[in-house]
Amino acid sequence: MGEWVVTTLARVSAIDGVAWTTAPFGDVAELVELAGRCLEADGGLPLAADPSFLQRRWAGSEAHGIQGRDGAGTLVAAGAVRPTSGQAGVTFAGMVDPGARGRGLGAHLLDWGLSEAARRPGQVTVETESLTAEAEALFATRGLRQVFAEGVMRIDFARGVPEVGWPGGIALTEWSAEAAGRFHAVYEAAFRDRPGFPGLPAAEWIADVAEDDDFRPGWSVLATLSGRDVGFVTAADGWIVQVGVVPEARRNNLGGALVAEALRRMLAGGGTHAWLDVNVDNAAARLYRRLGFEHRGRRARYQRAA
Incomplete structure (x- = not known):
């Protein structure tokens, strides 16, 4: 896909105390832990915390990631942009630790993802495997409309x-x-x-x-x-x-x-x-x-x- 441009949205944020860096997810272990905490709080697709699932969607060779870490170095927010499978365009996904929400991290992630995705041709898609009411409201403020939704049942x-x-x-x-x-x-x-x-x-x-x-x-x-x-x-x-x-x-x-x-x-x-x-x-x-x-x-x- 060529090189991605690091935007100013990836700088350290003094407001929320989270350091943001654009870096590939070479080791998905931290992603698995973060996804597991989100899944436990929000429900959704259980495969979302599976290492192989995360490896394909977040750490592939054409994926571009952003990481947000708190003062202790713990991964509390993550996002990735990747080519959309089977069609022109790119897909963004993000997640925020349940214990770190309410501080604007989700909006920061989404704005970064939309900014990076807009640099590539084709349709921009935002995906979530654990939709919450708060995420739904945030998506609406960015002019996003739902084009697909499934209930997860057990x-x-x-x-x-x-x-x-x-x-x-x-x-x-x-x-x-x-x-x-x-x-x-x-x-x-x-x-x-x-x-x-x-x-x-x-x-x-x-x-x-x-x-x-x-x-x-x-x-x-x-x-x-x-x-x-x-x-x-x-x-x-x-x-x-x-x-x-x-x-x-x-x-x-x-x-x-x-x-x-x-x-x-x-x-x-x-x-x-x-x-x-x-x-x-x-x-x-x-x-x-x-x-x-x-x-x-x-x-x-x-x-x-x-």
């Missing part, structure tokens, strides 16, 4: 998993190389009418699913009714990844039965809980709550208003 298996009956005549097929194309066909039929549907080709979608190290083919099933594939669920270690039902097979509890089946298989495999993400505009959130999932936060993306 179910614990301490009381078992929900029992949901299948519609009559349903047959199940586990994920396999031979059946993967059928899963993709149902994915297409279930989601093609939704705004922003990416329309991934079969080979790309199948690779995205199957090449995830945590993917569990034995927990991922395809539902067939009267010889026609009508629904599917894909699952990974601790996650319901995706659930889809073709339009004409909806409203008969098939989606709930598919999720319950995956959860039952997770429990049998030694799982203790499961997470999922659901778009805030998706009515399926009500289904997941009925199944026992609880809200654990929200993740979102913002862009400059037109």
